Amino acid sequence: xxxxxxxxxxxxxxxxxxxxxxxxxxxxxxxxxxxxxxxxxxxxxxxxxxxxxxxxxxxxxxxxxxxxxxxxxxxxxxxxxxxxxxxxxxxxxxxxxxxxxxxxxxxxxxxxxxxxxxxxxxxxxxxxxxxxxxxxxxxxxxxxxxxxxxxxxxxxxxxxxxxxxxxxxxxxxxxxxxxxxxxxxxxxxxxxxxxxxxxxxxxxxxxxxxxxxxxxxxxxxxxxxxxxxxxxxxxxxxxxxxxxxxxxxxxxxxxxxxxxxxxxxxxxxxxxxxxxxxxxxxxxxxxxxxxxxxxxxxxxxxxxxxxxxxxxxxxxxxxxxxxxxxxxxxxxxxxxx
Amino acid sequence: xxxxxxxxxxxxxxxxxxxxxxxxxxxxxxxxxxxxxxxxxxxxxxxxxxxxxxxxxxxxxxxxxxxxxxxxxxxxxxxxxxxxxxxxxxxxxxxxxxxxxxxxxxxxxxxxxxxxxxxxxxxxxxxxxxxxxxxxxxxxxxxxxxxxxxxxxxxxxxxxxxxxxxxxxxxxxxxxxxxxxxxxxxxxxxxxxxxxxxxxxxxxxxxxxxxxxxxxxxxxxxxxxxxxxxxxxxxxxxxxxxxxxxxxxxxxxxxxxxxxxxxxxxxxxxxxxxxxxxxxxxxxxxxxxxxxxxxxxxxxxxxxxxxxxxxxxxxxxxxxxxxxxxxxxxxxxxxxxxxxxxxxxxxxxxxxxxxxxxxxxxxxxxxxxxxxxxxxxxxxxxxxxxxxxxxxxxxxxxxxxxxxxxxxxxxxxxxxxxxxxxxxxxxxxxxxxxxxxxxxxxxxxxxxxxxxxxxxxxxxxxxxxxxxxxxxxxxxxxxxxxxxxxxxxxxxxxxxxxxxxxxxxxxxxxxxxxxxxxxxxxxxxxxxxxxxxxxxxxxxxxxxxxxxxxxxxxxxxxxxxxxxxxxxxxxx
Numbered sequence: 067x068x069x070x071x072x073x074x075x076x077x078x079x080x081x082x083x084x085x086x087x088x089x090x091x092x093x094x095x096x097x098x099x100x101x102x103x104x105x106x107x108x109x110x111x112x113x114x115x116x117x118x119x120x121x122x123x124x125x126x127x128x129x130x131x132x133x134x135x136x137x138x139x140x141x142x143x144x145x146x147x148x149x150x151x152x153x154x155x156x157x158x159x160x161x162x163x164x165x166x167x168x169x170x171x172x173x174x175x176x177x178x179x180x181x182x183x184x185x186x187x188x189x190x191x192x193x194x195x196x197x198x199x200x201x202x203x204x205x206x207x208x209x210x211x212x213x214x215x216x217x218x219x220x221x222x223x224x225x226x227x228x229x230x231x232x233x234x235x236x237x238x239x240x241x242x243x244x245x246x247x248x249x250x251x252x253x254x255x256x257x258x259x260x261x262x263x264x265x266x267x268x269x270x271x272x273x274x275x276x277x278x279x280x281x282x283x284x285x286x287x288x289x290x291x292x293x294x295x296x297x298x299x300x301x302x303x304x305x306x307x308x309x310x311x312x313x314x315x316x317x318x319x320x321x322x323x324x325x326x327x328x329x330x331x332x333x334x335x336x337x338x339x340x341x342x343x344x345x346x347x348x349x350x351x352x353x354x355x356x357x358x359x360x361x362x363x364x365x366x367x368x369x370x371x372x373x374x375x376x377x378x379x380x381x382x383x384x385x386x387x388x389x390x391x392x393x394x395x396x397x398x399x400x401x402x403x
Numbered sequence: 404x405x406x407x408x409x410x411x412x413x414x415x416x417x418x419x420x421x422x423x424x425x426x427x428x429x430x431x432x433x434x435x436x437x438x439x440x441x442x443x444x445x446x447x448x449x450x451x452x453x454x455x456x457x458x459x460x461x462x463x464x465x466x467x468x469x470x471x472x473x474x475x476x477x478x479x480x481x482x483x484x485x486x487x488x489x490x491x492x493x494x495x496x497x498x499x500x501x502x503x504x505x506x507x508x509x510x511x512x513x514x515x516x517x518x519x520x521x522x523x524x525x526x527x528x529x530x531x532x533x534x535x536x537x538x539x540x541x542x543x544x545x546x547x548x549x550x551x552x553x554x555x556x557x558x559x560x561x562x563x564x565x566x567x568x569x570x571x572x573x574x575x576x577x578x579x580x581x582x583x584x585x586x587x588x589x590x591x592x593x594x595x596x597x598x599x600x601x602x603x604x605x606x607x608x609x610x611x612x613x614x615x616x617x618x619x620x621x622x623x624x625x626x627x628x629x630x631x632x633x634x635x636x637x638x639x640x641x642x643x644x645x646x647x648x649x650x651x652x653x654x655x656x657x658x659x660x661x662x663x664x665x666x667x668x669x670x671x672x673x674x675x676x677x678x679x680x681x682x683x684x685x686x687x688x689x690x691x692x693x694x695x696x697x698x699x700x701x702x703x704x705x706x707x708x709x710x711x712x713x714x715x716x717x718x719x720x721x722x723x724x725x726x727x728x729x730x731x732x733x734x735x736x737x738x739x740x741x742x743x744x745x746x747x748x749x750x751x752x753x754x755x756x757x758x759x760x761x762x763x764x765x766x767x768x769x770x771x772x773x774x775x776x777x778x779x780x781x782x783x784x785x786x787x788x789x790x791x792x793x794x795x796x797x798x799x800x801x802x803x804x805x806x807x808x809x810x811x812x813x814x815x816x817x818x819x820x821x822x823x824x825x826x827x828x829x830x831x832x833x834x835x836x837x838x839x840x841x842x843x844x845x846x847x848x849x850x851x852x853x854x855x856x857x858x859x860x861x862x863x864x865x866x867x868x869x870x871x872x873x874x875x876x877x878x879x880x881x882x883x884x885x886x887x888x889x890x891x892x893x894x895x896x897x898x899x900x901x902x903x904x905x906x907x908x909x910x911x912x913x914x915x916x917x918x919x920x921x922x923x924x925x926x927x928x929x930x931x932x933x934x935x936x937x938x939x940x941x942x943x944x945x946x947x948x949x950x951x952x953x954x955x956x957x958x959x960x961x962x963x964x965x966x967x968x969x970x971x972x973x974x975x
Contacts, residue, residue, distance in 0.1 A: 210477070211485045211498035213543070230438060231431065309876075318428075329498065329543075330489050331424070332844040336875060340425045375484045382478070 067172045069200045069365060072151075075390055080178060080202075082169060085151030087116075089167055089178045092392075099153065101180025102164035103128065103243060116140055118155055120163025120278070124243065127270045142191065158182035159193030160347050161244030162275060168196050176200040177361060183346065184353040185214070188251040189244070189280050193349075195360035202390070203358060205371030206348040207326050214326055214350040220343040221249075221256045224300070227320060227341055232298040235316035236341070239305030239323040242267050244347050246302050247275040249324055250282040252345070253300065263288040263296065265303035265312075293317055309338065326350065355379060412512035413541060415443065416451050417548030424559040432561060436569030440596070449591025450515045452570060454552060456563035457669070458590055461522040463555035464530060469496055472535055476501055487895065490843020493554060497546035500538050513540050516591070522553065562667045564616075574599035579616075582668070586610045611652030612660045614668040615687055615733050615741070616811035620801060620818035627819070628775045635806070637745065638770035638778055640790055641799040641820055642728055643703045644693040645710075647671070649727055650734075651682040659683075663692070674715055678725040681763040684755060689731035689809075690767065693796065694723045700793040704917070704929065729756055730767040730801075733809055741809040748809065770800055778802075782821055798914065799823045825912035826954060827934055828853065831863055831942040832907040835885040835897050838870060845878055846885040846897065849933070851909055853924075855948040863901055864948060866924045869911060872932030881907070881936070903943035910935040916955045926951055 073082050079091040087097040094111035101107055101117075103124035108117075110129040115122065119139035126133060140146060142165065145154045155165035158180055166179040175198040182204065184193045207214075228236055240246040246268045253262065261284040264272060269287065276282050288301050297317050307313060308321050326346030327333040334342035349357060354376060358366055366380045366387040373389035380387035419439045426432050436455070440448050453459045473482060473496045482499060489495040518537065525533060534553065538546050551557050567585065568578040576599050584606050588595050597603025651661040661682035663672045672679045675692070694701040694709060701723075709723035732752035733741050740748050756766045768789060772778040778800060786794035799822035807817040830851035838847035848870050852863035873881065884899075884907055891898040900906050912934035919927035926948075 209485050209488055210481050211489055211495060213498070215543075230434065320431075330844055331494055331547075332490055332842060334425060336842060336845060336878065338427070338875065340427065340431075341422075342425065372484070372488065375481055378478075378480050378484075 067174050069174055069176055072171055072174055073169060073176050073178075073200075073202075075392060079392065080390075082151060084171060085148040085153065085169070087148060087153075090180065097148075098134075099167055100125070101158065101167060101178065102160055104161070104181070104241075107180060110134070114138070116146070116153075118142065118163040118165050121165070123274060124163060124271065127274060128243075156196050157191035157194045159184060159187060159190060162190045162247070162278065162280075164190060166194075166196060168198065174199055176202065177363070178202045179204065179357070181206070181348055182357065183349045184357055185217075185349075187248055187347070188255065189248050189275060193357070195357060197362045199363055200365045200367060201358060201361045201363035202367045202369060203354060203376070204348065205354065205368050205373050205376045207346065207350050208354060208368070208372035208374075208376040210351045210375070212326060212329055212350045213352065214329070214344055214346045217252055217345045218256065220324070220345050221252050221258075224253075224322060224341065224343060225256065225258060227322075228298055228300070231318075231320060234318045234320050235296040235299055235301055237301045237303060237308060237313055237316060237319045237321050238343070239308050239321070239325070239339075240268070240302050241325075241347070242304055243271045245324055245345070247272055247280065247282060248347065249302060249345065250285065251280065254281060254283045258300070259283065260299065261286045263291055263299055263301040265301070265307060267304050268302055305337070351375075358385070412447075413515050413518060413537075413549065414512065414545045415439075416447070416454075416515045417541070417545040419451065420548045420551070420557065420559055421544045423561055426560075429565070432565060433569050433572060436561070436566060437572045440570060440573055445593050445596060446591030447515050449593060449596065450519050452566055452592055453519075453590035454515070454557065455561055455566035458563075459519060459552075461519070462527075464534065464553040466492055466554060468531055469493070469534070469550060469554070472496075472531060472538075473499060487837070488844055490837050490839060493550035494547055494843075497543055497550055500546055513537060513545075518549065518552070519590075562669075564668045570595065570599055574601055583610055583613045586613070586662075586670075610660070611654055611685075612650035612662045612687075614648060614650065614662075614664045614670075616668070617646065617648060617666050617689065618731075618809050618811055618818060619666075619813040620820040621813060621815060623802065623819040623821040631775075631802075633772065633774055633778070635804060636802045636819075637749075637805055638772050638781070639730060639767055639801040639803065640770060640785060640793075640797045641801045641822065642691040642693060642700070642767065643796050643798040644691040644700075644706055644728070646689075647692045647727070648687060648689055648733075649678075649682050649729075650687040652685045674710075675725045676715060677720045678727055678763055681727070681759075681761045683761070684735075684759060685737070686735040686755070687733040688727065688729045688752070688755075688764075689733060690727045690729040693726045693728055695726035695763075696724065700726075700728075700796040702795050702915075702917075702929075704927075725763070727764045728767045729764060731809060744806040744808065745803050746805050778821075782823060795915070797823075823914075825914055825934070826916075827910055827912050828946040828950065829908050829937060829940065829944070830866060830911050831901050831945045832881075832885075832899050832909055833863055833865055833901045835881075835899055836895050842878065845882045847878055847882070849881075849909065851911060852901070853946045853948050853951060854943075855924075861903070863942075864924045866922070866926055866948070866951060867911065867913070867928040867931045869909070869931045869933050872912065872934055873936065877933075877936055901942060904941055906942040908937035908940040908942055908945050909933050910937055916951060918955065924948060924951075926955065 073080055078088060078093045078095055080089045087099050088095045089099050090101055090107040091098050096113045098112040099116045100121055103121045108125050110133040113135045115134040115137045122137045122139055140155050142155055142157055145152050152170040154168045158164040158166045160181040160183055166177050169176045177196050177198040179202060182193050240249050250262055264285050265288055272285060305323055313319055320340050322341035322343055323339045324343040324345040326348055328342030328344045364385060366385050367390050368376045369390045369392055377387045377389055422435055423432055477499050485499055486495045537549055567581045571578040571581050594603055594606045598605050646666040648664040653659055661679050662670055663675050663679055665671050694706045712719055729752055732748050735751055753766055756764060770781050781788035782800045785797040790797050802819040804817045830853050832849055833852045834850040835846040836848040837843060850865050850868050852865040854861055855864050888900040889897045890900050911931050913928040913931040915929040917927045
């Protein structure tokens, strides 16, 4: 079967008609396969959902028990037949439970990789390249200017700032699922042992990570803290609240943001960020291009982000590449980088 | 934790610039700089101070040279896409530069002093290869700082004054004391650092023409007037020029020194030799730099044409003669007048200007009034209240307390500025382009138009460009609107949908209108900015070119929104 027939672009998202399912559908469908639990990929209201156990748990935390009529967990590597199409989930290294989905039918292999990164993350399984004919890749940071570098150096920058401004609270904008917990783990790896304060929106996901045995150290709700306790403290919060009155309760806050976007100065300055930390849960340019090479795919479909450069790069290397231009991913929360 | 960078390295300098560029708070900037100066050895910290105060002198590298270097190393399509996204050229190069396989030499890190000395001695032909070697040795931030340094535009929001204040804080010195000796100091300022740290004597030869921090006015809202007593204030025109301080005096050996400073204390003498030679007095005058031709003050547009030129030629000076309109006297013949009341300083100034008898220097006239109503009338129509032919260069009135001392900074209640109201029109966004600086990755430069009858029916004609006036949140919204509504591309310019029922209406505020043959509409706006976004308004209801033309014909004082609207109403 030709790849273009096996998986087609529809207004509801990528659809496998032969298997009767959608991948990360944007609107309610009968059968949805979900790569990971970020809200632009994992939406509520589908009939049947197939995802990793962690993704299903995180969706429950996000949307409540009844986020779907039925939910079926699948382990990494386990194969499942759906009306003649075989699907399996493989670690994507993006956040806890994140997966790439391999679709096989009549000798054609397509990998829909969702969001992914190919660097070490203490909070999730590492990315695993899966050989395929068609690789569907994200392009959030699909420009060669994006080099994420070593996150430990960025943590060093944060700790250095706390040393220089011990009376100022350090507010770090983080995406609530994944980035927040990775930042905690990185802080602990760097030997930072003080309690870290959390905005309310981060508590449930962080609690879940901790319950899965991921060492995050002591965390406290920011709302209960006295102003004096917060001098020199690290406070994690969603990026959007950095601009809101919420941020004013802290002593002379230093506003930081942990994101791949922080590589570009204008992105940091426009958001009023004083301490940009280049830490991303998406692959950078080198990560994207080496992932493409590692799959051995001859055909590359590029979704959400900076598609043009990645299509150009692939074409230069003799690969058939095209931009899928699916509206809806990476838009709902443009700060997910 | 181990120090990541050697104390005086280029990378450490880069980290300082990087952090300063993001920091908003003045005190935090001071702490960052003071901490750097405290922990960085000579002469590196001195060269850093020179970089921050704009005191380094070497021939700057042209962007084309850097463009050629990066072109040898990257795919042109990827470079263009990246540049379009990042906006800033130097930053794009810094981010795209391939990391050297060998990596940086951590035993012998690149020092700022190496860079500065090499740059001032290097021949033009050797520059590209040397620059490439340096770029290979640095990380992203280091490359960015190096490129900013060699192209001559740090732009990190630190004034020379602030950098000097940070040095003063090393030893609890008064920054004004540094200001006094500054003109005699040279990079890398070993004697300065030795003195502030208490192991050297004060560098001598005090400057006979130092900069004194200026006094600024508060913006006046009409409700501020009620509690004020008109008799306690003197009125002056607010000139639409450049605020300057002209300082002059004699050295111990009798040589004359004269300088022109900007309001932040930058020495701008080099750009105005024609005016500096007229500063034949001993003291410091506060005033406005204007272009005056045949006794008539020219508009800010004209002044800007002089400011935009880098080379100051005889022709330029003849065409745009610089003029000082004096309004205050801070010091005269060694006597500090700043504590004295304004009326007394003004009398001394009037006498001094008369003695100078130089056509390039005159006294800013007073605006007579006895009630606030009278002042409001003068503000609305300067031409009829004494400004005469110079009225086009008046942007409002100033109120100065008769008894007020000259207090540096912006003390409340002593000086007020009361600008003329802007004119407002509703225009339609037509084209957008990426901005520069912190807005470089957003569509933040907007070309807008108004309706007119064209050969094929109603059409929009561009009438101006605006780059500011919106909040950061609004910028994000407009940027998103632009991205989703691009209908065509011309190089870096994006054409945005603009039809009667589709598009974005922007309320534009501007200070004046002029006829212009360079613009398709025949009009040029002065100081246009976005006053409000009218997401609610269909583009078809935006203003028409006829409205602007009538505003041009009126050409009197306060072209307020009301006036624009009534003109509009009359036309319907």
